[in-house]
Structures are given as structure tokens and as C-alpha cells.
Amino acid sequence: MDTFENFQYDSASSYGGMSVVDDTSSVYTANTTNASRVPVDLESLSITDDRSFTSSPNGHSHAVHNKTPSRNAIDEDFDAVLDDLKDEGQVDLPPHACSYCGIHSPASVVKCLICSKWFCNSRGNTSASHIVNHLVRAKHKEVILHSESPLGETIPECYNCGSKNVFMLGFIPAKSDTVVVLLCRQPCAAVSKDISWNPALWAPLIDDRSFLSWLVKPPSEQEQLRSRQISFQQINRLEDLWRENANATLDDLEKPGVDDEPQPVITHYEDAYQYQNIFGPLVKIEADYDKRLKESQTQTDITIRWDLGLNQKRVAWFCLPKLESGEVRLAVGDELRLKYNGGLHKPWEGDGHVIKIPNNVSDEIGLELRRSEGVPTEITHGYTADFVWKSTSFDRMQLAMKTFAVDEKSVSGYIYHKLLGHELEPQVLRTQMPKRFSAPGLPELNHSQMYAVKSVLQKPLSLIQGPPGTGKTVTSASIVYHLAKMNPGQVLVCAPSNVAVDQLTEKIHATGLKVVRLSAKSREALDSSVSFLTLHQQVANNTTHVELQKLIQLKNEQGELSSNDERKYKALIRQCEKEILGAADVICCTCVGAGDPRLSKLKFRTVLIDEATQAAEPECMIPLVLGCKQVVLVGDHQVRLR
Ligand SMILES: [Zn+2]
Ligand SMILES: [Zn+2]
Ligand SMILES: [Zn+2]
Numbered sequence: 001m002d003t004f005e006n007f008q009y010d011s012a013s014s015y016g017g018m019s020v021v022d023d024t025s026s027v028y029t030a031n032t033t034n035a036s037r038v039p040v041d042l043e044s045l046s047i048t049d050d051r052s053f054t055s056s057p058n059g060h061s062h063a064v065h066n067k068t069p070s071r072n073a074i075d076e077d078f079d080a081v082l083d084d085l086k087d088e089g090q091v092d093l094p095p096h097a098c099s100y101c102g103i104h105s106p107a108s109v110v111k112c113l114i115c116s117k118w119f120c121n122s123r124g125n126t127s128a129s130h131i132v133n134h135l136v137r138a139k140h141k142e143v144i145l146h147s148e149s150p151l152g153e154t155i156p157e158c159y160n161c162g163s164k165n166v167f168m169l170g171f172i173p174a175k176s177d178t179v180v181v182l183l184c185r186q187p188c189a190a191v192s193k194d195i196s197w198n199p200a201l202w203a204p205l206i207d208d209r210s211f212l213s214w215l216v217k218p219p220s221e222q223e224q225l226r227s228r229q230i231s232f233q234q235i236n237r238l239e240d241l242w243r244e245n246a247n248a249t250l251d252d253l254e255k256p257g258v259d260d261e262p263q264p265v266i267t268h269y270e271d272a273y274q275y276q277n278i279f280g281p282l283v284k285i286e287a288d289y290d291k292r293l294k295e296s297q298t299q300t301d302i303t304i305r306w307d308l309g310l311n312q313k314r315v316a317w318f319c320l321p322k323l324e325s326g327e328v329r330l331a332v333g334d335e336l337r338l339k340y341n342g343g344l345h346k347p348w349e350g351d352g353h354v355i356k357i358p359n360n361v362s363d364e365i366g367l368e369l370r371r372s373e374g375v376p377t378e379i380t381h382g383y384t385a386d387f388v389w390k391s392t393s394f395d396r397m398q399l400a401m402k403t404f405a406v407d408e409k410s411v412s413g414y415i416y417h418k419l420l421g422h423e424l425e426p427q428v429l430r431t432q433m434p435k436r437f438s439a440p441g442l443p444e445l446n447h448s449q450m451y452a453v454k455s456v457l458q459k460p461l462s463l464i465q466g467p468p469g470t471g472k473t474v475t476s477a478s479i480v481y482h483l484a485k486m487n488p489g490q491v492l493v494c495a496p497s498n499v500a501v502d503q504l505t506e507k508i509h510a511t512g513l514k515v516v517r518l519s520a521k522s523r524e525a526l527d528s529s530v531s532f533l534t535l536h537q538q539v540a541n542n543t544t545h546v547e548l549q550k551l552i553q554l555k556n557e558q559g560e561l562s563s564n565d566e567r568k569y570k571a572l573i574r575q576c577e578k579e580i581l582g583a584a585d586v587i588c589c590t591c592v593g594a595g596d597p598r599l600s601k602l603k604f605r606t607v608l609i610d611e612a613t614q615a616a617e618p619e620c621m622i623p624l625v626l627g628c629k630q631v632v633l634v635g636d637h638q639v640r641l642r
Pocket of ligand 2: 116
């Protein structure tokens with residue numbers, strides 16, 4: 001499993017993409033800041049002749065330090081004066097200077113869209129480039145290039161879905177040779193049927209922990225030598241400081257008191273209490289940071305288009321300018337609070353959850369209000385929107401770590417010690433192996449996939465890795481099929497993201513197993529390819545509870561039920577959910593979703609976690625502490641398993 005420190009950022013390095021790009025002259029993205037779906041001119045790009053940037057045999061590029069650059073005397077004088085001025089604090093770096101090292105040539109820096117700080121694409125003294133270091137440490141994932149860079153003020157975005165997550169983005173050279181297409185690895189590159197490019201050529205934008213040099217140029221050797229030399233430790237402390245104070249600088253590190261860091265993450269723990277003592281404060285820091293970020297995003301002067309949903313709930317449609325500028329991240333299910341304090345109506349506020357976020361079709365956000373009464377629908381202008389922060393995911397992580405520590409039945413002894421990094425004799429589970437490893441309804445497995453399936457079925461803890469495009473979803477679904485057939489009880493299948501859970505749910509359903517997709521209440525209104533497998537849909541479609549069907553119909557027609565009926569309705573829903581969950585072979589949900597109270601009474605002996613590399617370690621704990629004795633982790637390269 002990966003640690004918090006090493007939150008996913010290693011990309012499949014087998015795909016070094018430089019050579020493919022040499023004769024490339026345009027990049028397609030879904031939306032550049034200037035225009036939509038227009039090739040960006042790459043004409044002025046030159047990448048290969050930058051001899052100051054070299055690659056060492058282990059593939060880690062770094063500045064060459066053992067060679068004095070040839071600079072003439074005038075230059076040196078100039079530098080001396082410049083250094084003096086710097087000492088006196090009279091020369092300010094431009095706003096786009098790297099927040100770590102001060103490098104500021106426009107082609108070499110990018111701005112983090114989340115915190116608006118700039119970072120360069122050089123590694124300095126660390127193994128990752130400064131921008132990648134920052135994105136990983138801060139868990140920010142979106143950037144914009146400098147307006148004076150060769151590609152102009154461009155936000156790298158998926159051509160297909162508009163996703164800006166640079167860790168998921170890659171490019172495919174189009175057949176025409178003059179353009180590349182940016183696509184996210186999942187799902188767009190995987191499902192792309194466009195004949196003008198070949199998905200097999202997909203390569204990540206971040207390779208070997210820095211941005212590809214045609215996208216963000218590594219700074220020259222001279223620039224690197226002149227820049228502030230910042231250590232990995234300083235970077236970590238600076239990032240921690242920024243969570244408290246976004247304007248902190250390296251100078252603030254010198255101040256007393258700031259050195260009280262949380263205990264570092266280690267690879268071997270005495271016991272689960274030590275584990276909890278180390279990860280607990282880290283999760284708390286994450287939660288505080290997330291809360292402050294969300295709460296600082298109040299937006300005023302919002303114009304609303306009022307609407308009524310099919311379920312008779314009030315829906316507000318509006319645009320958030322901050323969202324367009326990338327300052328705010330919004331996901332379906334997030335809660336927002338709308339307020340009206342203008343003079344045309346008495347003050348009003350109402351909470352709701354987001355049912356639609358901006359996409360390629362429209363920039364509007366849809367917010368379904370919790371209560372329909374008293375909404376001033378005659379007023380359309382002058383609203384304020386606040387983010388309502390929810391601690392659910394962080395609470396569930398903390399609870400899982402506590403359960404891991406205090407409840408000895410939460411995981412098997414073997415898994416307990418393995419997770420804490422203790423040395424153990426390998427164990428083999430005694431079960432009957434299947435005769436065939438391919439699963440019904442799924443493509444036949446190839447040799448390496450078959451080997452993967454075979455090797456995990458009898459191991460209490462295993463890890464499957466493979467680069468994108470190696471059929472990990474089919475392999476995972478085949479494993480789940482056999483685990484469900486070989487073992488008593490239900491298999492719990494999780495991934496950090498809803499997208500990944502849905503894909504896996506679909507494949508597992510194809511094998512004929514009884515699958516339930518458990519989604520958060522706030523996401524129930526959402527349509528997906530596996531809607532019919534979601535618990536709430538299965539409840540709605542059940543035929544065994546006639547009275548419940550009547551009440552559901554009544555509620556849909558009237559929007560609300562009498563309090564007596566509502567009580568009956570809720571009790572029947574709980575009953576029905578219990579039956580459906582109890583009859584399932586497999587239950588699929590996000591890692592955080594595994595902390596849903598509806599699962600708390602169930603025990604899951606067998607757990608598979610997909611995209612485990614992209615989950616924080618305490619997040620993976622949530623599905624594990626429900627009694628697991630066998631765990632399969634699936635991820636990209638670089639999963640660190642203890
Ligand atoms: Zn830098
Ligand atoms: Zn940032
Ligand atoms: Zn995409």
C-alpha cells in the first residue's frame with residue numbers, strides 16, 4: 001500500500017514519450033483558456049538541443065553540477081550585484097517564480113490551479129520536479145501553463161471529458177503526425193474508439209516524476225545553479241506551513257515553533273496504536289486543510305434558474321465563476337448552502353447537494369435542495385453560495401484506524417502483522433482451486449492475467465500491478481468471480497474513485513454474480529452505466545414488498561409523505577436494503593463508502609481494492625477492518641506493499 005507521503009504520482013515510466021513528440025506541432029485539449037477544441041500551436045517548441053539537462057543511467061535527470069558554466073565577466077558582475085540586491089531584499093522575484101526555488105523563465109514554470117502558486121519543472125535536489133513535488137504533497141492535480149510559454153496560457157485537459165487531473169492525463173500522437181491529443185487514462189484513453197489515434201500509444205504527461213519536457217521545459221543549467229537550493233525536508237515543511245498560512249515563505253521556516261512536525265510515516269510499526277498515533281494526526285491535518293479550503297470559497301452575486309426535479313424536489317441551476325477559473329473543485333454529492341439576504345424577500349438559506357457539475361454540454365451546476373418549502377423561487381438574482389464541509393470521509397478513516405487498533409477481530413492476525421510491516425512466514429489459504437481461471441461472461445485471460453489470478457486466490461494478501469491497458473479490470477473481475485465462488489460470505493470490492501468502482505461493478509455483473517453497487521445517498525440521483533445495480537435502484541425495483549412499492553409511488557407523486565407513512569417507508573427501506581445486501585455475492589463501493597453504516601453489521605472476509613495506489617493508506621483501512629482475512633490490492637506500478 002502506498003503511504004500518505006507517497007500519494008500516487010509515479011507514472012508508468014516504460015512509456016517515455018519524448019521521441020514521439022519531436023515532430024509534433026499541436027496539442028488538442030478539450031478547452032484551452034482562449035478557445036475551445038482548437039489545436040494549440042507548438043511551433044516554437046525546441047526540446048532536444050537543451051544539453052544542460054541530462055539523464056543519468058538510472059533515468060533520473062538532474063542538473064549537472066560538476067561543471068562551471070562558461071559565463072563572461074560582465075555576467076558575473078551582474079550576478080554579484082544581483083546577489084547583493086537579493087540579500088537586501090530589494091529585488092523581488094516575479095509573481096510566477098517557483099515557490100520553492102525562484103526559477104522563473106516562463107517556459108519552465110506552471111501555476112497550480114488550486115492554490116495559485118507557481119512551480120518549476122526542475123528537480124533541484126529532489127527526485128521529483130518541484131511542480132510534481134508540490135502537486136503530490138498538496139494533493140493538487142490541476143495546472144496552467146504560463147502565457148509566455150511556447151504553448152501559451154493552456155490548461156492541460158482531457159480532449160474527451162475535460163478532466164484536468166494531470167496525474168491521469170497523457171497524450172496520444174494523432175495519425176497526422178502534427179498533433180497530439182490529450183486524454184485521461186481512465187476512462188477516455190481506454191475506451192477511445194477514434195480511428196485517428198491509437199490508444200496503445202498513450203503516454204503520461206508526468207514521466208519519471210516530472211512533466212514531459214515538451215510541455216514544460218526544464219530550466220537551463222545556469223538557471224538551476226542560480227536558483228535557491230531547497231531540500232526535500234524544507235519542501236515538506238513549507239507545504240505543511242502552507243496548510244496553516246498560504247502566504248508562508250521559506251523564511252518562515254527559520255522561525256521558532258514551526259519545526260514541531262507530526263511524526264514521520266515509517267514502514268514498520270510496533271502495533272496498531274503506534275500506527276494510529278502516526279496516521280491520526282496526518283488525517284487530522286488533511287481534514288483541517290480541506291475544511292479551510294472549502295469554507296474559503298464563498299461566492300456572491302449568483303443568479304439562479306429554479307426548476308423542479310422529477311422527484312418533485314426543488315433544483316437550483318447556476319454558474320460559479322470561481323469554478324471556471326479553477327479555484328474551486330466541485331464533485332457530485334458535495335453540499336452547498338444557498339443564501340438570500342437581498343431586500344426583495346425575507347432572508348432565506350437552504351442546503352442541497354450537487355447533482356450536476358459543469359461538463360462539455362453546459363457550465364451549469366445543479367443543486368437539489370433538501371427542503372422544498374419556503375424557497376423564494378420568484379427571486380433569481382443576488383444569491384450567495386457556501387460550501388458545506390463534510391467530515392465523513394475523514395471520520396471514517398479515523399474510525400477505521402481505531403477499529404484496527406482496538407478490535408482484534410477487525411482483520412486476521414496475519415493481515416494485522418503484514419499491514420504493520422512485520423516479518424511473517426508466507427501463508428497459504430486452504431481452498432479448492434478452480435479448474436478454469438477465465439470467468440464466464442468475460443474475455444478469456446491471457447497467460448500473464450491467468451498467472452495473476454492463479455497466484456492470488458490462495459494468498460491472504462497479494463498485490464497485482466500492471467501498466468494501463470493490461471486488462472486489470474478484467475483480471476480483477478475474474479479474481480472476484482473465483483473468490484466469491486470459493487469462499488463463504490460476500491466479497492467486498494472497493495476503489496478510491498466512483499468511476500473505477502462503476503467499471504468494476506459492470507464487469508463483475510457480466511460474470512453472472514449477484515452484485516450490489518452501494519453509493520452515497522447524495523449520489524443516488526446520478527445516472528450511470530450501473531444504475532440498475534445500485535442498492536437504491538434494487539430497492540425501488542423490488543417486488544417482494546408491496547407496501548413499500550405503494551409508498552415509493554406515493555412519494556414520487558406527492559414529493560412528500562405524511563410523517564406516519566414516512567416512518568413506515570424508512571423502516572421498509574431498511575428492511576429491503578438488508579435483504580438485498582444479504583443476498584448479494586459481491587458488494588461494490590468506494591473505499592470511503594465501505595464505512596457506510598448500512599455495511600457496519602456485515603463481515604467481509606474477502607476484500608479487493610482496485611486503484612490501491614491512488615488511495616491514501618488510511619482510506620484503504622476502511623474496507624479492510626470489516627473482518628478481512630484475504631486481501632487483493634490492484635494498482636499501477638510503484639505500489640509499496642509492506
Ligand atoms: Zn523550482
Ligand atoms: Zn497547489
Ligand atoms: Zn477524459
